[in-house]
Amino acid sequence: MANPFSLPMVGRSLRNLVSRPATRRYPGEARPHFAGTRGTIEFDVDTCVFCGLCVRRCPTVALACSREDRSFAIEQLRCIACGVCVDLCNKDSLHMSMETPRVQIHAGAAPGDPRPGHQEWHQAQPAAGGPPGPGDPAGGVAAAAT
């Protein structure tokens, strides 16, 4: 039988007994993201001009917008965070957040909502001053001049 102390793994294993663990106690200790990490798409309704370029180029048809209604919607469960829309947007209305929400299926929707992961924004008409649209935490903003 081979001398166990001559085995090449033994030294490494003994060192492991006194070394720090390679893993973290997630979720208590989460690994920080690196700059440029693609997490989740964020939308800024203040600056959008509803040109629809991002909607046409989205590979998974996760975006929808309506120039007439001045509304924009993201289906977060369809989004693959490729970043094509962010690269295309001339108005910097779309941003890539590094955060990846853990409970994505209920983002912006109550439990049992038939459209989990659906986020929608409505831009208030300049003259109408109507009630804020659903999902617009700022309570609606004046439409950007187009």
Add this chain to the structure above:
Amino acid sequence: MKRTVVPMGPQHPVLPEPLVLDLVLEDEKVVDAIPTIGYVHRGLEALVERVEYTEFGYVVERICGICSFMHGMGYAVAMEKIMAVEVPERASWLRLIWAEMSRIHSHLLWLGLGADAFGFENLFMHCWRTREAVLDIFEKTTGGRIIFSVNKIGGVRRDMADTELAAIVDTLQQLGAGFAETARIFETDPSIRHRLAGVGVLSREDAHAVDAVGPMARASGIRLDTRLTGTHLYDRLEFEPVLETAGDCLARVVVRVREIGQSIDLIRQAVERMPKAEGAPIEVKVRGLPTGETFERLEQPRGEVIYYIKANGTKYLERFRARTPTFANIPAMIRLVKGCDLADVPNIIMTIDPCISCTER
């Protein structure tokens, strides 16, 4: 002697992905093996008829979570060939660097799975811990750890600063130095030798006969590597494939262990030889619709992959086809399994590095 058929898979502790082998046994000896695939077929190739060619690159990446960069690169390169697009040189260098990093992380992943298959779980953890450093580099440079979305027809979507490239080489060289101890364990540990040496021997002639590719062929002494063709800037690097002659399971492990060091060296050479042109263009605008057909070959971590694309002048391609290395290596696996002991079957299956997701698409 009475024969027994033992179905192995699609769920089996050693299989990372679903594959069925009906093993025909005489006592403990395998006399025949009948493979069945098709459990993870997703119809990705057919999607090409409904997804625009500019967006299909994101679908192609999802063929496999390990070779995702290589699949995206293969599709982009093939489309550039059809559309006669000349890609900026810096983009090609960046693709080469990412491709070699893919090879490093794929081999580290496989070495971990292989160690787990022959019951060396401690070694499995060491390999995967080393792999995390490579995934960190991917996340820093592409924004993703598994799916990178960095290839596009006409170039790449992200650049790397020259200082970042130098830092990557430093990190990888430190990783290589740290991995040297793990590599020594794979090559010299008596329990590993006992489990793998002389098991599943694929002779050079047999490897030729069954058209083995990648590390499987190189472990049998065949100097076969698509990088030798010099395409994708490999002609600017000093490259000689890693060869072993034993052709057994241990040789296949050793080839992959040494290819990790070789890939690190290729990345170092690439960073040294690529023009220091930070900020230089990394993509060109692609206009028009593709017409024609083409083949493209790449050396993926598991071996040669072949892409076939046929375009008909519309925004939807007519045909997309990928011949993946695992598919090419399945006949070799069947030949090895016949005649071996039942207890050696898991090791033989693992040492071809099967990727069923790639194979079935």
